Amino acid sequence: MWRTAKHGKQGSTFAAFVAGAAILAVAGDASAFCRSTTCRATSTKECKTDQDNCPAEGEKLFWPTSCISYAVNELGTQDLDPVDTRDIIKKTFQAWTDVTCPDGKTASMAFQERDPVACKRSEYNKEGRNVNVVLFQDDDWKYRGIDGTLAKTSVTYNDQTGEIYDADIEVNTANNTVTITDDPRKVQYDLQAILTHEVGHFIGIAHSSDPSAVMFASYSPGSVAQRTLTPDDVKAVCAIYPPGSGVVCNVEPRGGFDPECPDPADAAAACTVASAPGEGNGATKSAGASLAVLGLGALATTLARRRASNRGSWRRP
Ligand SMILES: [Zn+2]
DSSP: OOOOOOOHHHHHHHHHHHHHHHHHHHHTOSOOOOBOBSOOOOSSOOOOBOTTSOBOSSOBOBOSSSEEEEEEBTTOOTTSOHHHHHHHHHHHHHTTSSOBOTTSSBOSOEEEEOOOBSOOOOOOOSSSOBOOEEEEOSSOOOOTTOTTEEEEEEEEEETTTOBEEEEEEEEOTTTOOEEOOOOTTTOSEEHHHHHHHHHHHHTTBOOBSOTTSTTBSOOOTTOOGGGSOOHHHHHHHHHHSOTTOOOOOOOSOTTOBOSSOOOTTGGGGSOOOSOOTTTOOOOOEETTTTEEEEEEEEEEOSSOOEEOSSTTOEEOO
């Protein structure tokens, strides 16, 4: 059985959330999506949930623009062709673009792909320029305790308003074989399905209790179903970025675009909020800066298959 792995303080929120979501799913809840909020659970504090089991505390997260730019780390992943990889990533963002809402109009969200970047770090630089990066962790998945996780999206936002400043997606290719084939016999962990889910987090959507939704918290190995938005996912993006919202398009990352990440030593005073190794969560709030990063451990599994010493060969734990 696949379920979300426990992953530290922030993860306890999701573990509880998913457990409740399963109950709702059995009850056949029709509108199942939830929005991420500024509330972050800790070891001593849980975030209240409403009758739909959605976060009921904190401000709802949102991008203050109708279009967001992202870039893929230039290294890609060692197992996949870089051009194919980039194409697949583009499709995952496109899935959330030009979505037709229930009223027949188009949701106010689109994406711009930038050229691949050298930056290979999930971070937000408060004092400087930024990039929303998609990267692969081929060698080491630093988020201890959530190494069964397939991918992680870290969202940095204004703690008072919920305005999103930055989002980065990391794929755990150190522990999982991701594939980009359409051949059902060869699909293992489908990159397109995984990243379509992560892009949902990227734009402020939390997990859905609808088992068919892209934003459902679990992924079944070999499945490509989560490549395609379901009506529940459509409702989510339409709720956050409604048609005709009048929000302008601004693809510039906050502080300007930077294809390279500053060295952590240089950034010591610059509020780097990527989670520290060993913490197992990304919920770091920078003192006095009203910023927080929400670690959204996604699509996890407790049946993490470990990469065997000879690459490409697999064994069960
Ligand atoms: Zn997720």
